[in-house]
Amino acid sequence: xxxxxxxxxxxxxxxxxxxxxxxxxxxxxxxxxxxxxxxxxxxxxxxxxxxxxxxxxxxxxxxxxxxxxxxxxxxxxxxxxxxxxxxxxxxxxxxxxxxxxxxxxxxxxxxxxxxxxxxxxxxxxxxxxxxxxxxxxxxxxxxxxxxxxxxxxxxxxxxxxxxxxxxxxxxxxxxxxxxxxxxxxxxxxxxxxxxxxxxxxxxxxxxxxxxxxxxxxxxxxxxxxxxxxxxxxxxxxxxxxxxxxxxxxxxxxxxxxxxxxxxxxxxxxxxxxxxxxxxxxxxxxxxxxxxxxxxxxxxxxxxxxxxxxxxxxxxxxxxxxxxxxxxxxxxxxxxxxxxxxxxxxxxxxxxxxxxxxxxxxxxxxxxxxxxxxxxxxxxxxxxxxxxxxxxxxxxxxxxxxxxxxxxxxxxxxxxxxxxxxxxxxxxxxxxxxxxxxxxxxxxxxxxxxxxxxxxxxxxxxxxxxxxxxxxxxxxxxxxxxxxxxxxxxxxxxxxxxxxxxxxxxxxxxxxxxxxxxxxxxxxxxxxxxxxxxxxxxxxxxxxxxxxxxxxxxxxxxxxxxxxxxxxxxxxxxxxxxxxxxxxxxxxxxxxxxxxxxxxxxxxxxxxxxxxxxxxxxxxxxxxxxxxxxxxxxxxxxxxxxxxxxxxxxxxxxxxxxxxxxxxxxxxxxxxxxxxxxxxxxxxxxxxxxxxxxxxxxxxxxxxxxxxxxx
Numbered sequence: 265x266x267x268x269x270x271x272x273x274x275x276x277x278x279x280x281x282x283x284x285x286x287x288x289x290x291x292x293x294x295x296x297x298x299x300x301x302x303x304x305x306x307x308x309x310x311x312x313x314x315x316x317x318x319x320x321x322x323x324x325x326x327x328x329x330x331x332x333x334x335x336x337x338x339x340x341x342x343x344x345x346x347x348x349x350x351x352x353x354x355x356x357x358x359x360x361x362x363x364x365x366x367x368x369x370x371x372x373x374x375x376x377x378x379x380x381x382x383x384x385x386x387x388x389x390x391x392x393x394x395x396x397x398x399x400x401x402x403x404x405x406x407x408x409x410x411x412x413x414x415x416x417x418x419x420x421x422x423x424x425x426x427x428x429x430x431x432x433x434x435x436x437x438x439x440x441x442x443x444x445x446x447x448x449x450x451x452x453x454x455x456x457x458x459x460x461x462x463x464x465x466x467x468x469x470x471x472x473x474x475x476x477x478x479x480x481x482x483x484x485x486x487x488x489x490x491x492x493x494x495x496x497x498x499x500x501x502x503x504x505x506x507x508x509x510x511x512x513x514x515x516x517x518x519x520x521x522x523x524x525x526x527x528x529x530x531x532x533x534x535x536x537x538x539x540x541x542x543x544x545x546x547x548x549x550x551x552x553x554x555x556x557x558x559x560x561x562x563x564x565x566x567x568x569x570x571x572x573x574x575x576x577x578x579x580x581x582x583x584x585x586x587x588x589x590x591x592x593x594x595x596x597x598x599x600x601x602x603x604x605x606x607x608x609x610x611x612x613x614x615x616x617x618x619x620x621x622x623x624x625x626x627x628x629x630x631x632x633x634x635x636x637x638x639x640x641x642x643x644x645x646x647x648x649x650x651x652x653x654x655x656x657x658x659x660x661x662x663x664x665x666x667x668x669x670x671x672x673x674x675x676x677x678x679x680x681x682x683x684x685x686x687x688x689x690x691x692x693x694x695x696x697x698x699x700x701x702x703x704x705x706x707x708x709x710x711x712x713x714x715x716x717x718x719x720x721x722x723x724x725x726x727x728x729x730x731x732x733x734x735x736x737x738x739x740x741x742x743x744x745x746x747x748x749x750x751x752x753x754x755x756x757x758x759x760x761x762x763x764x765x766x767x768x769x770x771x772x773x774x775x776x777x778x779x780x781x782x783x784x785x786x787x788x789x790x791x792x793x794x795x796x797x798x799x800x801x802x803x804x805x806x807x808x809x810x811x812x813x814x815x816x817x818x819x820x821x822x823x824x825x826x827x828x829x830x831x832x833x834x835x836x837x838x839x840x841x842x843x844x845x846x847x848x849x850x851x852x853x854x855x856x857x858x859x860x861x862x863x864x865x866x867x868x869x870x871x872x873x874x875x876x877x878x879x880x881x882x883x884x885x886x887x888x889x890x891x892x893x894x895x896x897x898x899x900x901x902x903x904x905x906x907x908x909x910x911x912x913x914x915x916x917x918x919x920x921x922x923x924x925x926x927x928x929x930x931x932x933x934x935x936x937x938x939x940x941x942x943x944x945x946x947x948x949x950x951x952x953x954x955x956x957x958x959x960x961x962x963x964x965x966x967x968x969x970x971x972x973x974x
Contacts, residue, residue, distance in 0.1 A: 266501075266540040268420050272402060275423060276359045278533035279399045280352035281905075282526055283367050285755040285898055286392060287345030289526075290374060292894040293759055294342065295791040295886070298377065299335045302791055303760075303780040306334045308863060309380040321701065322373040322380075331876035338377065339882050345370045353905060361403040368396040372703060386762060388527040390706035391430065395530060397704050398422050401665060414642040415659040418666050421635045424537035425628055425670060428496045429677050430708050431511065431531075432624070435488025437709030439613045445715040446485070447606050449478040449591070454715045457822045459522045460765055461741055461753045466521040467835055470822045475601045482591045482604050487514050490586050493624070494579050496538065497631040500572055503579055508538040523753040625674060632670060636663050669704060672696050676707030713769055719819035721768040723844050725785070727810030731847070734814070735804040737785070739764070739796045740893065743820050746836040755902075756894040760795045768817060768844075776862035778845070782813055783859060786850045798893045815845035 298306040310324060327337030348367055351358040375389055401419040438446045445451035453474070456466045470477075487510050495507030512535060515528050587593065592605045608616075640663075643655035675688055675696040696705075722743055726734040738744025741751050741758040742765060763777055784792035788809025800806040818838040828837055848855040859865045889897065 266542050268417055268537075268540055270541050270544045271536040271539040272416060272420050273356070273359070274536045275420070275533055276364075276399060276403055277353060278529070278536070279364070279395055280349045280359065280367075282392065282529055282533065283371070283396070284346055284349035284353060284901065285526060285529075286371065286388075286757070287342045287349065288898055288901055289755070289757045289894050290759075291339060291342035291346070292756075292889060292892070292897050293795065294335060294338050296795040297759060298338055299791050300333070301784070301789045302335075303777055303784055303795075304864065306338060306377060306380075309377070310334055321376040323369070324373065324377065330878055331874040332879055332882075336879055336882050338374070339886065340878070341370050341373055343882075343885065350905075354908065357406070359403055361400050361405040364396060364399040364403050368393070368400060371396060375703065376701075386527070386757075387708060388525065388530065388757065390703065391527065391530050391708070393703040394426060394706045395423070395534065397669070398426060401662065401669070413658055413662075414646070414655050415639045415662040417635050418632075418639050418659070418663050420537060421632060422666055422669055423534055424496060425632070425673065427511075427531070427534035427537055428492050428624075428628070429673065430534065431488050431492045431496075433677070433707075433709030435485060435492075435709075436617060437712035438485065438488075439610070440617060440709075441712045441714065442610045443712070443714045445717060446481065447610070449481040449604055449606065450717070451715050452481040452484065453477045454717055456521060457820065458715055458720045460525070460762060461523045461758075462743075462750050463521055463523055463752065464750050467750065467822050469521055471824065473601070475603065478604050479593075479602055482587065482593070484514070485591075486583065486587055487511065490583055493620070494582065497627050498579070500576055500579075501540065501542070502576055504538045505543065506580075508535050511535050511538075524755055525753075526755055526757060529755065621678065625677075628670065632667070636666075639663070668695075672699070673705040676705055679707055716769075719821045719839070721841065722818050722820050722838070723764050723768045724816050724818055726814050726816065727785070727805055728812045729808075729810060731812055735810075737796060737804065738802075740798065740802075741895075743836055746820075746834045746838055748835065750835060752895070754895050754898060756898045758795075758894060776864065779855070779858040779862055780864050782815075782845065782848060782855065783850070783864070786810065786813055786848075794891070798891065812847055812849050813845075814843070814847040817841045817844040 294302075296302050298304065300307065306324070323341060324334055324337050327334055327340075330337070330340075332340065345367055348358075348363055348370075352360075352363050352367075372393060375393060378389075398419070401422065402416070404413070438451070443451065445454055453470065456462060456470045459466075491507055491510050495503045495510075498504055498507075512532060515531050515535075519525075519528050590607055592603070592607050594603045595601075596603060639659055640656070643652065643659050646652045646655050671692050672695060675693055678688055720743065724744060725737040727737055728734045736744060738748070739758075739761050741753050741756075742761040743750070760781070763775075767775060767778060781792065785796075785805075786809060788805065793803060793806070797803040817840075819841050820836050820838045823834050823837050828834075846854065856865065
C-alpha cells in the first residue's frame with residue numbers, strides 16, 4: 265500500500281468533527297438526563313467514598329476542586345470536548361496526539377457516567393471510544409516535530425482492521441443470530457420502519473416492489489460479508505477502492521433512509537483506511553501532453569500487470585458468482601422481476617463461520633506484518649545514523665503498541681455469535697480483562713435484535729387531569745402521531761428516544777430511567793419536558809403537569825397507498841398491543857416503590873452549589889442554549905464551521921490571485937527609451953514591417969524542413 269498522508273489527515277479531521285457533534289449533542293441533553301431535576305440525577309450516582317484519582321472511572325471527581333456540582337462538571341467536560349474538537353477541525357497543528365488523548369479521556373468519563381446511571385449505551389459510543397484510541401496512535405505527537413513518520417502506515421492499518429471487524433461482524437450477526445427475516449430476505453422491508461429514526465425517503469423506498477427490496481437485502485449481506493473478506497486486505501489497490509466505494513454507497517443509503525447518525529459518519533471515517541495518496545493525486549496530477557511518449561515497460565512489469573488484472577477479474581467474478589448461487593438469483597423475463605432465496609441454513613452458515621473465523625485473523629496478521637516490515641525497511645533507508653536510530657525507535661514503540669491493540673481486539677472479535685473465544689491465548693484474554701474498563705477495543709454485532717415482522721413497537725405516553733380524557737405526549741424524534749412527517753434528526757443523538765425505542769423492543773417497563781421519566785413528567789420538570797418537546801405549543805401539558813400518566817405499546821407500520829385506502833393522509837398506521845405501564849400519580853405506592861428500588865427517592869433537598877467564576881460562566885452558556893433543540897444546535901454549529909471554511913477558501917483564492925508574478929529571463933523590465941531612439945524607430949516603420957514578414961516566412965520554411973519534422 266502506498267503512502268497514507270492524505271487519508272490519515274481525513275481520518276483525524278473527521279474524528280475531531282464527530283467528537284464535536286457527540287459532545288455538543290450530550291451537552292444539550294445533560295439537564296434532562298443527568299441534572300438535579302433530570303431523569304436520573306448524576307449526583308445520586310456518584311460514589312460517596314472518594315478513591316485515588318487513578319482509580320476513578322470518571323473525571324467527575326475533579327468537580328469539587330473547581331467548586332462545581334456534578335451536573336456542571338459534566339457540562340464543563342462537554343464544553344471542553346467541543347472546544348478541543350473545534351480546534352482540531354479548524355487548525356491542523358492541533359490534530360495532535362495529546363489533543364486526541366484529552367478528547368478520549370473526556371468521552372470515556374461520559375461513558376462511565378452513563379454506566380453508573382443505568383443507561384443503555386449504543387454501538388456508536390463503543391465505536392467512538394475505540395476510534396478515539398486509534399486517533400491517539402495515528403495522530404502526530406507535537407513533541408517530535410514531525411508531521412509524517414515512517415511508521416504511520418502501521419498505526420493507520422489499525423483503522424482498517426477496526427473497519428473490517430465492524431463491517432464483517434455486523435453482517436455476520438444478521439445470519440448467525442438465526443434471524444428469520446434475513447434468511448427469507450424480507451429484512452430490508454421491515455428494517456425501513458423498525459430502525460431508530462426513519463426518514464421521509466424511507467417511506468417511499470418501502471413502497472418499492474417486494475422483489476426489489478429482497479434484492480436490496482442480498483446486496484446488504486454481500487456488502488457486509490463477502491466484499492470485506494476479499495477486498496479490505498487485498499494487495500491490489502483497485503480492489504480496495506472497490507471495497508471503499510461499496511461501503512460508501514451502503515452508508516449513504518443508510519443516511520438517506522435512516523437519518524445521518526454518528527455511527528454512519530464513523531463508518532465513513534474508518535473507510536478512509538482503504539485509500540492511499542495515489543487515489544487523491546491521480547485527479548490533481550498534470551495530464552500528459554498529446555503525443556508525448558510513454559516510458560516502455562519491461563517484460564516483467566507487463567507480466568505482473570496482466571496477472572494483477574486477472575486476479576482482480578477473478579475476485580469480481582467470485583463476488584458475482586456468490587451473489588447468484590448463495591441467494592438463487594433468477595430473472596423472470598416475462599414479468600421483468602427477480603426472485604431470490606437463500607441456498608443455505610443457519611447450520612451451514614455456522615460451519616462457514618468456524619472456518620473463516622481463524623482465517624480472517626491470520627489474514628490480519630499477515631497484512632499487519634507486511635505493513636510493519638515495510639515501515640521498518642523505510643526507517644533503515646533513512647539517511648544519517650542519528651535519524652535512522654530515531655526512526656527505528658519510533659517504529660519499535662508504535663509497532664509494539666499496534667500489535668498489542670490488535671491482539672486485544674481478537675478477544676471481542678471472537679466473542680460474537682457463532683465464533684469461539686477458546687482459541688485465543690489465555691494471556692491475551694487476561695490482558696483484555698485487565699484493560700476492559702478503558703474501552704480500548706470493542707465488540708460489534710453481539711447484540712443483534714431480531715427484526716419483527718409485526719411492525720415497529722412504540723411506547724406512547726398519555727397524560728390526564730381527571731382519568732377520563734387522555735392526551736398523548738409525543739416526542740420530537742420518533743413516531744407518535746400517525747400523520748406527522750418523519751423527522752430529520754441529523755447528527756444529533758436523542759438519548760431519550762433511543763432508550764424508549766430499545767425499551768419498546770425489549771418490553772422492559774421496570775428500568776430505573778423509565779420510572780424517573782414518569783416521575784419528572786408528573787412533576788412537570790421543564791428540563792425533562794424539553795427532551796420530549798422543545799416547542800411548548802406541541803406539548804399538551806405545558807401550562808400544568810398531568811395528574812395521571814400511563815404508557816401503552818403500539819405496533820406501527822408504514823402506510824401502503826395501494827392497500828390502506830382509509831389512511832391516505834397518514835404516514836403510519838398503528839395497532840394497540842398492550843399496556844406498557846399502569847396508571848400512576850405522584851403519590852402512587854407502585855411508583856414510590858420503584859423509585860426506592862432504583863435509588864431515586866430523594867431524602868434531602870438539593871443544596872445550592874457554590875457561586876464560583878467557572879460556575880457563573882457555565883450558567884451563562886446554559887442560559888443561551890436553554891430552549892433550543894439538539895438538532896438546531898448541531899445544525900448551527902456545523903453551518904458555522906462550513907461558513908468558516910468557505911471564508912478561508914475565498915481568502916486563499918483571493919490572496920493567491922494577487923501574488924506578483926516573478927520576472928523571467930525572457931520578460932525583463934524594459935528601460936525607458938531616449939527621444940532620439942523613438943524618432944529613429946518612427947522613421948522606418950515600413951522597413952521593419954517588411955523585415956518581420958520576411959522573418960516569419962523564413963520561420964515557416966524552417967518548420968517545414970525534414971530536420972524539424974523529425
